[in-house]
Amino acid sequence: MGDLDAIMSGLGGWTWWVVAAVLLVLELIVPGVYFLWLAVAALAVALSTLVVDWSWQWQLVSFAALSMISIILARILVANRPIESDRPMLNRRGEAIVGREYVLDEAIVNGRGRVKVADSVWRVSGDDLPAGTRIRVAAVEDGVLAVVRAEGERP
Numbered sequence: 001m002g003d004l005d006a007i008m009s010g011l012g013g014w015t016w017w018v019v020a021a022v023l024l025v026l027e028l029i030v031p032g033v034y035f036l037w038l039a040v041a042a043l044a045v046a047l048s049t050l051v052v053d054w055s056w057q058w059q060l061v062s063f064a065a066l067s068m069i070s071i072i073l074a075r076i077l078v079a080n081r082p083i084e085s086d087r088p089m090l091n092r093r094g095e096a097i098v099g100r101e102y103v104l105d106e107a108i109v110n111g112r113g114r115v116k117v118a119d120s121v122w123r124v125s126g127d128d129l130p131a132g133t134r135i136r137v138a139a140v141e142d143g144v145l146a147v148v149r150a151e152g153e154r155p
Contacts (some may be wrong), residue, residue, distance in 0.1 A: 008056040013049025016042050038075050041066035094140035099148045107131045
């Protein structure tokens with residue numbers, strides 16, 4: 001334990017600047033925005049060591065406490081501000097086509113078939129229908145479109 005104490009005592013306040021820089025680099029590499037808040041806590045400890053000569057134990061305790069506080073505050077701020085987008089269905093393409101009508105490319109046999117939507121071919125499930133039937137997308141379940149015969153379409 002004496003070796004650890006000697007090593008930790010030998011590290012100065014500059015260590016927290018390095019820790020903050022490493023955490024910011026990790027934030028750039030790893031997705032998730034967690035390392036940013038740890039870096040903020042490390043910067044706060046680094047700034048505090050310029051004013052107060054703390055023991056390394058208090059520096060670690062303050063880093064841990066500030067990390068928890070900054071992460072909790074960040075989560076509260078993010079939860080209260082939902083992400084607004086001019087294209088809300090951008091990454092939810094299946095949900096964007098619910099309610100639209102298409103022409104069935106491949107007959108639905110035993111509840112399974114295919115339909116072309118824009119430049120993609122989607123698997124569909126529903127009642128057996130011949131190819132060329134006009135269908136309406138009722139729902140999306142695990143990447144499979146649940147379809148029904150479009151209104152006005154003859155059986």
